[in-house]
Amino acid sequence: GQYDPMVPDAECLKVVTEIMDVLDIGTYQLKVNHRRLLDGMFEACGVPSDKFRSTCSTIDKLDKSPWEEVRTEMINEKGISPDAADRIGEYVRLNGGSELADKLLKDEKLSKTKAAIEGLEGIKLLLYYCELFGIKDKILFDLSLARGL
Numbered sequence: 001g002q003y004d005p006m007v008p009d010a011e012c013l014k015v016v017t018e019i020m021d022v023l024d025i026g027t028y029q030l031k032v033n034h035r036r037l038l039d040g041m042f043e044a045c046g047v048p049s050d051k052f053r054s055t056c057s058t059i060d061k062l063d064k065s066p067w068e069e070v071r072t073e074m075i076n077e078k079g080i081s082p083d084a085a086d087r088i089g090e091y092v093r094l095n096g097g098s099e100l101a102d103k104l105l106k107d108e109k110l111s112k113t114k115a116a117i118e119g120l121e122g123i124k125l126l127l128y129y130c131e132l133f134g135i136k137d138k139i140l141f142d143l144s145l146a147r148g149l
Contacts, residue, residue, distance in 0.1 A: 006122060010129030017135045030138055031095075033145035034123050040116025041143070044109040045087035047080055054078045059092055060146040067093065095142040098127045 013030055020028055038059075042052050058073050067089055074080040074088070087109070094100060101124045110116040123141055130139045 006126040006129055009126055010133060013130060013139060014133045014135055017138050028138065029140040031140050031142040031145045032123065032126060033142055034119035036115045037119025037123065038146060040110060040113040040119055041088065041091050044113045044116060046084040051078060051080065055080060056146045059144060062092060062144040092144040095140055097136070097141055098124055100141055101127065
């Protein structure tokens, strides 16, 4: 069927929180990000478009490896310039909620990139629906999330 943007995404997050709550595993957070935001971030940081996906796979390692290792891999194995890697590093260490999305919409680099704006607006909408569903406190907007978007 056809649905308004982000409604099915928010519904999936609501279902996951219901399952996690029934499992009674304790405190948890579900991380979210947006593929368009990642693409826009890479574009704004000077990554060539043909390297977006390989850069994405390296960013995905941040949950297991420190930033310096991820940065080194981007430069030495993926061919990303040190300047672009450093600019990416400024973003991928950020997480928060809708206030972060608002702040990033005003960011000098991201605000000039159509994909980043689309991604940030999508995240804001998703977080709004999560608030309506009463699950806002269990959702974390995390710019380092690069898979499972």
